[in-house]
Amino acid sequence: xxxxxxxxxxxxxxxxxxxxxxxxxxxxxxxxxxxxxxxxxxxxxxxxxxxxxxxxxxxxxxxxxxxxxxxxxxxxxxxxxxxxxxxxxxxxxxxxxxxxxxxxxxxxxxxxxxxxxxxxxxxxxxxxxxxxxxxxxxxxxxxxxxxxxxxxxxxxxxxxxxxxxxxxxxxxxxxxxxxxxxxxxxxxxxxxxxxxxxxxxxxxxxxxxxxxxxxxxxxxxxxxxxxxxxxxxxxxxxxxxxxxxxxxxxxx
Ligand code: SAH
Numbered sequence: 001x002x003x004x005x006x007x008x009x010x011x012x013x014x015x016x017x018x019x020x021x022x023x024x025x026x027x028x029x030x031x032x033x034x035x036x037x038x039x040x041x042x043x044x045x046x047x048x049x050x051x052x053x054x055x056x057x058x059x060x061x062x063x064x065x066x067x068x069x070x071x072x073x074x075x076x077x078x079x080x081x082x083x084x085x086x087x088x089x090x091x092x093x094x095x096x097x098x099x100x101x102x103x104x105x106x107x108x109x110x111x112x113x114x115x116x117x118x119x120x121x122x123x124x125x126x127x128x129x130x131x132x133x134x135x136x137x138x139x140x141x142x143x144x145x146x147x148x149x150x151x152x153x154x155x156x157x158x159x160x161x162x163x164x165x166x167x168x169x170x171x172x173x174x175x176x177x178x179x180x181x182x183x184x185x186x187x188x189x190x191x192x193x194x195x196x197x198x199x200x201x202x203x204x205x206x207x208x209x210x211x212x213x214x215x216x217x218x219x220x221x222x223x224x225x226x227x228x229x230x231x232x233x234x235x236x237x238x239x240x241x242x243x244x245x246x247x248x249x250x251x252x
């Protein structure tokens with residue numbers, strides 16, 4: 001083997017949600033590449049090189065990481081959450097598909113992390129207790145028609161739906177269109193959870209329904225979760241409430 005390339009998940013934010021294995025990879029790397037906000041979370045040790053880049057340069061970053069690894073270095077690419085969920089691991093394999101020779105002799109590994117959907121679910125109760133799916137609302141890499149179709153069919157199939165990349169400055173309206181499409185299929189009282197900056201100091205978790213969801217603020221740091229027809233709130237007699245989806249289809 002010439003070198004190593006590990007695509008590492010740093011989790012949604014807090015240090016306690018970074019796995020010991022991810023910490024080992026980051027600590028042992030000669031070069032660490034990634035989108036600036038993730039790279040900026042790290043404190044380099046002496047001799048370690050950190051290279052931050054824009055989030056639109058994922059394929060170029062993957063190609064560069066393969067090159068550095070092929071020259072014998074230990075390279076880590078960092079992603080927030082899990083590196084395989086709408087993130088850099090797939091970009092690395094795209095680079096390999098484009099140029100298979102770039103991977104020759106390189107020990108490529110993926111080190112998993114806690115994805116935003118799981119962190120958000122843990123905060124609110126157990127919304128993912130039955131079948132679920134994840135859809136990215138970003139139309140940078142797919143058409144809006146594809147997104148519409150997946151939303152409609154996921155709602156018809158009665159999945160709990162985790163929406164990644166729900167809104168950005170460039171596309172503030174799409175989440176509203178998504179709620180409209182979902183509202184055509186699902187009852188107005190369907191629960192919608194807005195989990196913003198989970199694990200960060202400015203974390204905010206709000207519960208709405210499909211009828212009220214359009215009034216809620218939502219940005220690139222928000223994970224939106226749409227309940228299935230069985231997702232409900234449950235309350236302790238002291239008033240505390242959670243959102244959960246029963247494990248059994250019979251509990252409806
Ligand atoms: N690889 C990442 C996802 C990258 S896509 C992961 O596994 O979590 C980026 C999207 O993830 C954001 O737009 C947001 O929807 C979600 N996200 C990432 N971190 C988050 C956090 N701390 N709180 C809420 N949502 C988050």
